[in-house]
Amino acid sequence: MSDRFQRITPFLWFDTQAEEAARYYVSIFPNSRVIGTTRYSREVSAAAGRPEGSVMTVAFELDGQPITALNGGPEFTFTPALSLVVRCRDQAEIDHFWEKLSAGGDPDAQACGWLKDKYGLSWQIVPENIDVLAQNPGSVAALMHMKKLDIAAMEAAAT
Structure with a gap:
C-alpha cells in the first residue's frame, strides 16, 4: 500500500x-x-x-x-445519522466553514455544531480539541445550548 x-x-x-x-x-x-x-x-x-x-x-x-x-436518483436521501466532521483550529475557521456550508441549507436543523447544507448533507463544525472539551461537564453543558460552537464560551465553561 x-x-x-x-x-x-x-x-x-x-x-x-x-x-x-x-x-x-x-x-x-x-x-x-x-x-x-x-x-x-x-x-x-x-x-x-x-x-x-x-x-x-x-x-x-x-x-x-x-x-x-x-x-443515483431520488430513492435515498441524507440523514443526520451520518455527518462529516470538520475540525477547526480556531473560531475564525468555525465561522468560515459554518457560513459557507450552511448557506442555502439549514443551520438550525440540529444543535451542538451540527448543520445541514443545501444538499441535505449534515456536517459537524467543531474545534480541533473537541475530544478534550467533551470530557469536561461544563464544556458539554455549554455545547448543548449552542448551534454554531463558540470555542471561548466552551473553554470558559470548563471547570
Whole structure:
C-alpha cells in the first residue's frame, strides 16, 4: 500500500446534484480538487434508469480526503445519522466553514455544531480539541445550548 492509500472513504448518494455539490464543496475547503467524472453509458443508464451521458460519479478530495459522489436518483436521501466532521483550529475557521456550508441549507436543523447544507448533507463544525472539551461537564453543558460552537464560551465553561 502506498502512503496515499485511504482504506475508508465517504461515498455520497445524490439525486442529480453530485457534480454541483462536489464543485461547491471543493470551493470551500483548501487543498481540495475534483479528480474525475464518469458518465452513464448506454448500457448502465438503461439498467439504472438514468439519462445516458449524464454524470454518474464524481471523485474529489476535500482537504486531501477522498470522496465519491454518485447521481443515483431520488430513492435515498441524507440523514443526520451520518455527518462529516470538520475540525477547526480556531473560531475564525468555525465561522468560515459554518457560513459557507450552511448557506442555502439549514443551520438550525440540529444543535451542538451540527448543520445541514443545501444538499441535505449534515456536517459537524467543531474545534480541533473537541475530544478534550467533551470530557469536561461544563464544556458539554455549554455545547448543548449552542448551534454554531463558540470555542471561548466552551473553554470558559470548563471547570
